[in-house]
Amino acid sequence: MTAVQAKQDTFDSLSPTTDEVVGTYPVHTADDVTAAVARARDAARWWADLGFAGRAERLQRWKGVITRRAAQLAEVVHAETGKPHADAMLEIVLAIDHTAWAAKNAPKVLGRKRRSAGLLMSNHAASVEFQPLGVVGVIGPWNYPVFTPMGSIAYALAAGNAVVFKPSEYTPGVGKWLADSFAEVVPERPVFQLITGYGETGAALCRSGVDKLAFTGSPGTGKKIMAACAETLTPVLIEAGGKDALLVDADADLDAAADAAVWGGMSNAGQTCVGVERVYVHERVYDDFVAKVVKIAKDVRAGDDPEAKIGPITMPGQLKIIQRHIHDALARGGRALVGGKDAVGDKYVQPTVLVDVPEDSEAVREETFGPTLTIAKVTDMDEAITKANDTRYGLASTVFSKRRGVELAQRLRAGMTSVNSVISFAGIPSLPFGGVGESGFGRIHGPEGLKEFTRPKAIARQRFKAPLVLTTFSRTAKTDATVAKLITLLHGKRR
């Protein structure tokens, strides 16, 4: 059973828990996408003309609508992904906070600012402002169908762009809910449009002439997105997967670290791009830490009853990958202290804690995207850093250390690191979010996330005529000599 079934020109979104049809949506064609982008172009001008204050007022109203109807949106998220309501609420709460931050801070971050004009052009007033790009295409995944795309949508809108959004084929209903609620507060123009369908619809969006394409999904699809966008030199932002590590130093608070490892690795059934997948623990505290992890993980159960802490695997194809990683780890000498060989069912995966897994096995090297953890012993934190960084990914990471948390964080090759907490960076709107290596590039959230959806515009305004005019053919040899003297005085000193 696949979670999404195609009919001719529509597809069904199915509940991964019950296999029931949650909704039926159009498969938009390349022509539909082109038409949506053309409508967006006109809407973008109108939206940009509203200015920061006008847009902020609408975005704050939208935020209010989402907040007041959060339970309804959580129900749609639950129906399409199977995740527990409480988890759905958590991602909605974070998205609300980000929307508020983007709306409030856009004028400060993007508005016109004076810059120093320097010596040679000191008769000028120099300024920079960050102008909207126009139309931004957003392609989203299913695992956090509200929080993840809103990191692009809310920031792109706050920066003055129109948005055309293609949600995952597994969560079109969530996308529709977001677009419909936005249209309630911005009924005048199609500033935020929804298109639905499979990869082909997304590829059409890449080729549609949007001014930027913001993609969140797997690294493999990210490469296809870049190739499609290359045809029209459309800039891209890629938020892809990871194989995030958590490091436990000898002086760490082990209760907190174990709790973070289990929640970071298993919440949302491990289907978290910035979830913990690998753990490296100082040998002095390894046994204690592992015992604590096992105790906590044994209390976590996958199911659809209210007591279950995690839900199903949303995308059925992922079950095979998770099983392959676990079986490969066990076949190569790994041991399962929780879960293991039979953890993978036909919908649910029970928490699995693996130790003694070879570093070159799939469970350590590839994104598992299930409720599994590998835990390895290291002799010191240098070894932990080397092993954590030995990956082609580099999305997020976590450090538990009393004395050296920030120092270790600085040495981790990952876009974000939490110290003595887990995934906390995602809930801090002022911090940029994004990866390195095959985890992608570009940043959402924070000032960097606002600027990502703009182009800097430089303006140099002459305030008065300077005695030395450089930009004219009537420049004299005397002027050139004076400038040469000046520049030698300023920059020619031997150090």
Ligand code: NAD
């Ligand atoms: P996916 O790559 O399969 O799909 C993502 C989106 O791309 C979907 O909307 C899909 O329809 C679309 N798509 C597929 N083929 C396409 C093509 N050829 N051209 C254009 N669009 C195409 O990813 P997924 O399974 O939905 O999401 C899970 C992945 O996303 C994991 O790897 C996870 O780590 C990653 N992820 C990353 C972040 C982050 O912020 N870095 C956040 C959430 C998820």
